[in-house]
Amino acid sequence: MNSGQQTNKRIVILGGGTAGWITANALISHWSDKGIDITLVESPEIGTVGVGEGSTPRLKLFFDAIGVEESEWMPKCNATYKNGISFADWSTRPGFERYFHPFGAQLDRHTLTAFYFHTHARRQGVDVPAHPDRFFLTAKLAANRQGPKPNDNFPFFVEYGYHFDAHLVGEFLRERAKALNVKHLQAKVSEVKQASNGDISSLLTDAGDTIEGDFFIDCSGFRGTLIQQSLQVPFRSFAENLYNDSAVVLPTDQVADIGSETVSTAMKYGWAWEIPLTHRIGNGYVYCSSFCSPDEAETELRTALGLLDSDTEARHLKMKVGRVEKHWHKNCLAVGLSQGFIEPLEATALNLVCNTVYDFIDTIESEGFEDRGRDGFNERTNQAFEKIRDYIVAHYIMNTRKDTEYWRQNGANKNVPDTLRQILQIWKAGQNLGQEMERLQIESSYSAMSWYCLLSGYGFYPDIRPTPADNTAASQFNMTEIDEFVRRCSMNFRSQNEQLRF
Numbered sequence: 001m002n003s004g005q006q007t008n009k010r011i012v013i014l015g016g017g018t019a020g021w022i023t024a025n026a027l028i029s030h031w032s033d034k035g036i037d038i039t040l041v042e043s044p045e046i047g048t049v050g051v052g053e054g055s056t057p058r059l060k061l062f063f064d065a066i067g068v069e070e071s072e073w074m075p076k077c078n079a080t081y082k083n084g085i086s087f088a089d090w091s092t093r094p095g096f097e098r099y100f101h102p103f104g105a106q107l108d109r110h111t112l113t114a115f116y117f118h119t120h121a122r123r124q125g126v127d128v129p130a131h132p133d134r135f136f137l138t139a140k141l142a143a144n145r146q147g148p149k150p151n152d153n154f155p156f157f158v159e160y161g162y163h164f165d166a167h168l169v170g171e172f173l174r175e176r177a178k179a180l181n182v183k184h185l186q187a188k189v190s191e192v193k194q195a196s197n198g199d200i201s202s203l204l205t206d207a208g209d210t211i212e213g214d215f216f217i218d219c220s221g222f223r224g225t226l227i228q229q230s231l232q233v234p235f236r237s238f239a240e241n242l243y244n245d246s247a248v249v250l251p252t253d254q255v256a257d258i259g260s261e262t263v264s265t266a267m268k269y270g271w272a273w274e275i276p277l278t279h280r281i282g283n284g285y286v287y288c289s290s291f292c293s294p295d296e297a298e299t300e301l302r303t304a305l306g307l308l309d310s311d312t313e314a315r316h317l318k319m320k321v322g323r324v325e326k327h328w329h330k331n332c333l334a335v336g337l338s339q340g341f342i343e344p345l346e347a348t349a350l351n352l353v354c355n356t357v358y359d360f361i362d363t364i365e366s367e368g369f370e371d372r373g374r375d376g377f378n379e380r381t382n383q384a385f386e387k388i389r390d391y392i393v394a395h396y397i398m399n400t401r402k403d404t405e406y407w408r409q410n411g412a413n414k415n416v417p418d419t420l421r422q423i424l425q426i427w428k429a430g431q432n433l434g435q436e437m438e439r440l441q442i443e444s445s446y447s448a449m450s451w452y453c454l455l456s457g458y459g460f461y462p463d464i465r466p467t468p469a470d471n472t473a474a475s476q477f478n479m480t481e482i483d484e485f486v487r488r489c490s491m492n493f494r495s496q497n498e499q500l501r502f
């Protein structure tokens, strides 16, 4: 489809969760001049998954792309700014019980050399400070509950994500899409009709309506009504190296100074998130049901939150972790939980939603709606899932907890994906991770910086050797100067609370 070309396609989106409404907004914003007709059908009876409250910086690019200002959507969605994620209690190595995975800042380039140098020296057994937190601006901002937006007189770029109420984001995007002429139907789809070539031809609702379309987008959540159930695209589970399959969710009250990071704390049988919104804190415990029952998980989370005697109701959820083999099959594209899910440890699901939708738009624009671009698109999307999976699996491989069978089995899991195995070998050999990954053509969704943060953050280092007399490595970078540089930079950022006054 060339620019300016009309398609007159009828696109039907099944599902009005975050994935459905992001897709509808992206398509209508991008193809408003293409004569495209979009209908979104969702069932209030089935409802949405209702979680998914943290993002990567990718969500900012989405809102920028559809032309929505933060001042417009953030207050309506109780959204806050996010500098990154703290991982607490995953490692028992002294000094490494907690670390921060930062979103990047332009100013980090002044401290990155020192960070890489120290981690390299520490991998040789030299006793130098090699925990990531002191080297990154957003780690400091998060620790101080500051927002990531620099003051006007400090023109340096900082990447950031958001925390938000998933229901409210859905509502916001729904109203916007409807204002741009996306048709919205509320009905349960009870039957999917297919043509003789296997394409989907129409959806039948339990109200007796028929929704015809030329192209269908499955945003129906974990059930994958179109892609998995009707088109029978196989699902490839990631359960062999990602054990968690359940979650329990409990909100708590917000505190006076709103935080600017997600906190992920290891629990007995998984981990718990803490996500600060403007009006409440979202908490959830992601765990493996083979090791603990929903009741045990709820009790452990309630105890951690001081809610044992509270009548706040918990929500229990099941998760299906893995991906479909083809995200685009016949005349159907799957987006969101229907195409797959990697557990929410790094809040990557909406990142994948946005990347899937925009890659689809690009592919259609260069290859048209026919099959030509489909295989390449599926290959790229599968790769995107696997690369993120590798990074998430690394957290479980790196954990050093031994307090439950869950952690012992995670630590001893031999199902390490090849790419991850290679990355760990490069690290252990003391080589330059970025250079080696490039040389061996190991592609990752995560930058070398993120890998360095993860591996050093868990204290994945050999024992310290007696310091040699000419220890140039230890004396190369002055940590007092680095601390002072980061501190001075951080003075140019206001608190999260202040940055949320639009």
Ligand SMILES: Cc1cc2nc3c(=O)[nH]c(=O)nc-3n(C[C@H](O)[C@H](O)[C@H](O)COP(=O)(O)OP(=O)(O)OC[C@H]3O[C@@H](n4cnc5c(N)ncnc54)[C@H](O)[C@@H]3O)c2cc1C
Residues within 6 Å of the ligand: 014, 015, 016, 017, 018, 019, 020, 041, 042, 043, 044, 045, 046, 047, 048, 049, 050, 051, 052, 053, 054, 055, 166, 187, 188, 189, 190, 219, 220, 221, 222, 223, 225, 247, 284, 286, 317, 318, 319, 335, 336, 337, 338, 344, 347, 348, 349, 350, 351
């Ligand atoms: C525990 C947990 C934590 C998460 N945390 C994060 C996070 O921090 N960050 C992040 O990015 N993501 C996170 N996610 C993922 C995130 O929640 C989802 O990616 C996101 O909400 C999109 O979901 P969805 O729209 O694909 O599915 P859903 O929200 O389940 O929506 C499915 C839609 O399909 C409709 N539907 C289904 N069947 C029919 C039918 N037959 N007829 C009509 N309508 C139908 C439903 O009514 C609904 O509207 C998390 C997920 C879980 C489970």
